Amino acid sequence: RNKIGSCIILLAGKNDDQVPLLVMVSKDLTTIYHAGNLIKHAATVLNGRGGGRPDMAQGGGSNPSKIKEAFDQVLDAVRTIK
Numbered sequence: 081r082n083k084i085g086s087c088i089i090l091l092a093g094k095n096d097d098q099v100p101l102l103v104m105v106s107k108d109l110t111t112i113y114h115a116g117n118l119i120k121h122a123a124t125v126l127n128g129r130g131g132g133r134p135d136m137a138q139g140g141g142s143n144p145s146k147i148k149e150a151f152d153q154v155l156d157a158v159r160t161i162k
Contacts, residue, residue: 088113090122090154092147099126099147100140103154110134113161121157122150 089104101122103115115137119130123139125146130139141150 088115088118088154088158090118090151092122092150094144094147097142097144098140099128099142099144099150101126101128101130101138101150103130103132103137105135107135113158118154118157121153125150125153 085106086108087106088109091102093100101119103119103122105113105115105118114134116130116132116134119132119137119139123130123141125143126141127143128139128141130137132138
């Protein structure tokens, strides 16, 4: 994330019926975007929860069929905040 520059990273995995999530926000964007708040958007769609610091947050859910929708929710949240 430090080599990329300004960025928001959302990673999701799939393990049977579990979807682990990770959101990272570059330090320069943490005054605008909070990783803990962004992950809540994704986790809610996946019937889960999450939270964390302004620069990194973890969470997960139990509905892998909605991974794309979870990514879309985070993207919508980013667009709304900016």
